[in-house]
Amino acid sequence: MLSGVVFRSSRREKRETPFIRPRVTPTQLAKVDFTELVPEPNELLGQAAVLQLESFENLAKAVAGAPTLASKEGLSAAAGVALKKHHALIAELRRDGVEPVEVMAPFTPELDRFREKIAGAEWSELLLGIHVTSGMLDDFFARLAAGLPHDRGARVRDILSEAGAAEVLSAELQRAIAEDPGLADRLALWGRSLVGDTLLVARNALRAAEPEGRRDEDVEPVFTELIAEHTRRMDALGLTA
Amino acid sequence: MLSGVVFRSSRREKRETPFIRPRVTPTQLAKVDFTELVPEPNELLGQAAVLQLESFENLAKAVAGAPTLASKEGLSAAAGVALKKHHALIAELRRDGVEPVEVMAPFTPELDRFREKIAGAEWSELLLGIHVTSGMLDDFFARLAAGLPHDRGARVRDILSEAGAAEVLSAELQRAIAEDPGLADRLALWGRSLVGDTLLVARNALRAAEPEGRRDEDVEPVFTELIAEHTRRMDALGLTA
Secondary structure (H helix, E strand, O other): OOOOOOOOOOOHHHOOOOOOOOOOOHHHOOOOOHHHHOOOHHHHHHHHHHHHHHHHHHHHHHHHHOOOHHHHHHHHHHHHHHHHHHHHHHHHHHHOOOOHHHHHHHHHHHHHHHHHHHOOOOHHHHHHHHHHHHHHHHHHHHHHHOOOOHHHHHHHHHHHHOOOOHHHHHHHHHHHHHHOOOHHHHHHHHHHHHHHHHHHHHHHOOOOOOOHHHHHHHHHHHHHHHHHHHHHHHHHOOOOO | OOOOOOOOOOOHHHOOOOOOOOOOOHHHOOOOOHHHHOOOHHHHHHHHHHHHHHHHHHHHHHHHHOOOHHHHHHHHHHHHHHHHHHHHHHHHHHHOOOOHHHHHHHHHHHHHHHHHHHOOOOHHHHHHHHHHHHHHHHHHHHHHHOOOOHHHHHHHHHHHHOOOOHHHHHHHHHHHHHHOOOHHHHHHHHHHHHHHHHHHHHHHOOOOOOOHHHHHHHHHHHHHHHHHHHHHHHHHOOOOO
16 A cells, blocks of 8 residues: 555545555556656656666665675666666757757756655665666656657667666665565655655656646556556565555 | 875885886886786786776766766766776676676775775865876776786776776866866875875785785886876876876
C-alpha cells in the first residue's frame, strides 16, 4: 500500500484516495491523452538532461562512499551511463540549434534541491533514493518522449532506455539489507517518503502544456503505472512500498 | 623555481639540490634505464586504474561544486574520460585473467589519502590539484607503460594517452584567476605544495622493482622531465611554479 503519497489533485473527491496497485496490467492502460501533455520538446529534453546530470552527481557520490572497490566498479559504470545520457541529450539539443545551458537553467534549482533531498542521510538511503527516483522518472520521461516528433522521439527514447543503474543499485541494496537486519524497515519508510516528491517532479515537467485540471485527469493512469513499477521495484528488494 | 620540493634521495649530496627547470629539452634526455624500473605489469595497471578512479572521484566533486551548467558540462565530460580509462584498465587486467580488485586494493589507502589531500580547501584548489597531479602522473604512467610487453604496452599507452581533463581544467582555472585577483598567488603556492607528494606517488609506483639507490639514480631524468612539464603547465596559467 502506498499510503502517505499525497498527490495534489484539482478534483476534491480524488484527494482522499491513496494510490493503489492497479488491477490492470500496464499495457491495458490507455495512453491516448497522455502524449498531449508532453511539454515543448526542448523543455522536455532540458529537464531530462538535468535529471541525468543529477543522477550522475548522486551516483558519483555513491561511488565515493562505496565500501569496496567492487561496489565502486559497478556504481561508477552506472554513473558513466547517466553521464552518457546527459551528454547525448545535450547533443540532441545542440542538433536542433538550441543552447543546452539556456533550456536546462530554469529547471536546475528545483532539481538540485530534489537531488539533495534524495541523497538521504546514509549510503544505503542515497542508493535507494537514486533507485526509486530514477526508476520512476526515467520511465516517465521515456513515455513523454513518445509525444515528440517521430525521429526525435525515437532518438530520445533510445537514449533514455539504455539500462542504467537499476541492476547495480538493486544488488548493492540487497547486500546492504542482508547485512543489517534493521535496515529494511528504515529503507521501506525512506522509499515511501520519496514517491510524493518524485511524482511532483514528474507533474511539474508538464507544467507549461496544459491547464491544471485537464492535466491531472490525463496523467493519472500514467502515475498509476509508475507507482505499480515502484511497488515491483520495492518488492524486489523485499521492502514494503 | 621549485624550492619546497623534497625528494628523498639515497645520495646525501643530492638532498640539498632543488629540482630546477632542465636546460635540455625532454627528447634529449636518455630513457635507457627507466624502462627497467617498470613494476610488475599487473601492479602497474592496478595503480594506474586506482589513480584514474581517484581522478574520476575528484572530477565528479568538481562537477558537483561547479558554479555554472557550462562548467559542469566540460568537467563532467572530463570525468567521463577518467572513468573510461579506469574501466579500460580494469578490462585489461581481466583480459590477463587477473581480478582487478585484488591488484588495486593494496594501492587504494595511499591513493585515497592522496586524493583527499589534492582536493584542497576550495573549488579552484580542487581543480588545480587534479590538473597538477593528473598531468604529472598520467605522463609518468604512460612512460612506465613503455616498459610493458609490446602489445600490452601499446594498448595501455593508448588508454592513458586519450586527452582528458587538462584542457577544461586549464580553461576553468584561467577564468577563476581572471575573476579573483588574489587567487593567482594562493594557487601558485598550492601548486608548488603538490609537486613533492605527486613525485612520491610516482616513486612509490616503482617500489617493488629496484633497490633504492639504483632507482633514484635512474628515475631522476624522468622526474626532471615531469617537473619541466609541470612548470610549463603552471606557466600556461600565469602561475609561478
